[in-house]
Amino acid sequence: xxxxxxxxxxxxxxxxxxxxxxxxLKIDGYTASLSMNVSPSGGLLGEYELKLNSYDIGxxxxxxxxxxxxxFEHPDVKVVVIDSALEGVFCAGANIRMLADASHSHKVxxxxxxxxxxxxxxxxxxxxxxxxxxxxxxxxxxxxxxxxMACDHLLLVDDRSSSVSLPEVPLLGVLPGTGGLTRLTDxxxxxxxxxxxxxxxxxxxxxxxxxxxxxxxxxxxxxxxDDAVAARVEALAATSDxxxxxxxxxxxxxxxxxxxxxxxxxxxxxxLDRTRRVVDLTVSVTDAVEWPLIAxxxxxxxxxxxxxxxxxxxxxxxxxxxxxxDAIAHSDRLLTGDDHLTRETALLWKRxxxxxxxxxxxxxxxxxxxSCFVGVLAEVLxxxxxxxxxxxxxxxxxxxxPAATMQLTAASLGSLPMANGITRxxxxxxxxxxxLAAAQAAVGESIDAARARQLGLVxxxxxxxxxxxxxxxxxxxxxxFSPDALTAMEANHRFAGxxxxxxxxxxxxxxWQNWVFIRPNASGPDGALRKYGTGTRPTFDHTRT
Numbered sequence: 117x118x119x120x121x122x123x124x125x126x127x128x129x130x131x132x133x134x135x136x137x138x139x140x141l142k143i144d145g146y147t148a149s150l151s152m153n154v155s156p157s158g159g160l161l162g163e164y165e166l167k168l169n170s171y172d173i174g175x176x177x178x179x180x181x182x183x184x185x186x187x188f189e190h191p192d193v194k195v196v197v198i199d200s201a202l203e204g205v206f207c208a209g210a211n212i213r214m215l216a217d218a219s220h221s222h223k224v225x226x227x228x229x230x231x232x233x234x235x236x237x238x239x240x241x242x243x244x245x246x247x248x249x250x251x252x253x254x255x256x257x258x259x260x261x262x263x264x265m266a267c268d269h270l271l272l273v274d275d276r277s278s279s280v281s282l283p284e285v286p287l288l289g290v291l292p293g294t295g296g297l298t299r300l301t302d303x304x305x306x307x308x309x310x311x312x313x314x315x316x317x318x319x320x321x322x323x324x325x326x327x328x329x330x331x332x333x334x335x336x337x338x339x340x341x342d343d344a345v346a347a348r349v350e351a352l353a354a355t356s357d358x359x360x361x362x363x364x365x366x367x368x369x370x371x372x373x374x375x376x377x378x379x380x381x382x383x384x385x386x387x388l389d390r391t392r393r394v395v396d397l398t399v400s401v402t403d404a405v406e407w408p409l410i411a412x413x414x415x416x417x418x419x420x421x422x423x424x425x426x427x428x429x430x431x432x433x434x435x436x437x438x439x440x441x442d443a444i445a446h447s448d449r450l451l452t453g454d455d456h457l458t459r460e461t462a463l464l465w466k467r468x469x470x471x472x473x474x475x476x477x478x479x480x481x482x483x484x485x486x487s488c489f490v491g492v493l494a495e496v497l498x499x500x501x502x503x504x505x506x507x508x509x510x511x512x513x514x515x516x517x518p519a520a521t522m523q524l525t526a527a528s529l530g531s532l533p534m535a536n537g538i539t540r541x542x543x544x545x546x547x548x549x550x551x552l553a554a555a556q557a558a559v560g561e562s563i564d565a566a567r568a569r570q571l572g573l574v575x576x577x578x579x580x581x582x583x584x585x586x587x588x589x590x591x592x593x594x595x596x597f598s599p600d601a602l603t604a605m606e607a608n609h610r611f612a613g614x615x616x617x618x619x620x621x622x623x624x625x626x627x628w629q630n631w632v633f634i635r636p637n638a639s640g641p642d643g644a645l646r647k648y649g650t651g652t653r654p655t656f657d658h659t660r661t
Contacts, residue, residue: 209258281320401438447491
């Protein structure tokens, strides 16, 4: 695939364990074993061989599916052991031939998706009681080490040859694309001079030195490795609060129809306008007890589809429909339920909302008669870059619906934080404590357009006469701007307030990765990605910028 090429076939994001091509999943009591066993001929995007457990997006889609299934379908599992089925190799990282040939858009979205999967692993540990053990039973480099760093405990075989490494800077002219540098310092607390040496040492570090530098937590000789894994599983399991309360659920295949200009699910629907480069996305609320889980999965699937398969559609208009009472009931249940399924579903909504905000698309929320931006869907409204709320009704309708309202619930007060660790209200009113307090005091209130504008919860509240023109102009203006400038601007504006490991990875590292990937030193005909494995050294422009 050349940089100018699009994918010839859409990437899909649902997988079934019995059809995994790259991972072996085994459940044994409270332990899940997830062994990397990448099929060399199983590349998803082109003619490249996935040697030495190197991976492309297809491998990580399976990993994401496995992690989510363990969370929902196996509440009795307390520890997930991630290792390799290959002798002497844990994981060689992202496949270099794939990176060299993939479009720029795919490279960046690949880095985003893989990091979101690692964040979900870390979130499962922090909030679901799952513990993850990286049993590094062979050479571990690049993205393989980044996957290991997402785990709670890193155990490395001490066989005088296996090492951990981040070789992207010395070998490829790029950066660890899924948060490697940030996790070194912010999570592993590796001293910055050690991190500097490590990230420029292509052969990596092994044995006792890796422990001393905090790159791994523990080493074990090959003859003692299995015993060390078993002992660490026992220790990690003792820290887990997961129990099987009978609420486990099987993640059934989604109901999904893809038309030429539509994507339709049960509760989520999208219309694609390629001429205007706009996606009109609607989430519908019903009283179905399964709505929270299915709607979250559908929205997540749609966002992934748009990222990878529709890169030209730069603006998403966000709409909703349904009854406010249903939305409130679902939100209340997500916040107060204490069973396994409810906890995991609430955390899934947190992850999906984060996926929405980390998507490089302009987000414009439209609140109209019949809308249901209530409860968790109020968070969708607050995630938008701009929001418009109709004041009054559409006068020309033969049977007009009542004027639109929105409603904040306890879901907006802390249970669904952004990547920066604070609520969307706090981020929206950063530095304006009085405005924040007024918005928080309105929780539970049915808020009409005038009140929403007064509280600062929407950008504009045009009436029926101005609605069509104002919305049209906003969308058309967006389409006229540089998509690169918009992506950078939106990433800056969406995460006001404190910085976290996640915001550093996405708002800072991803921006640099976006730039570095497209530079000739990495992706040009004589760049490091193109020359890797050819026996010819890359040619660099040594000008610092």
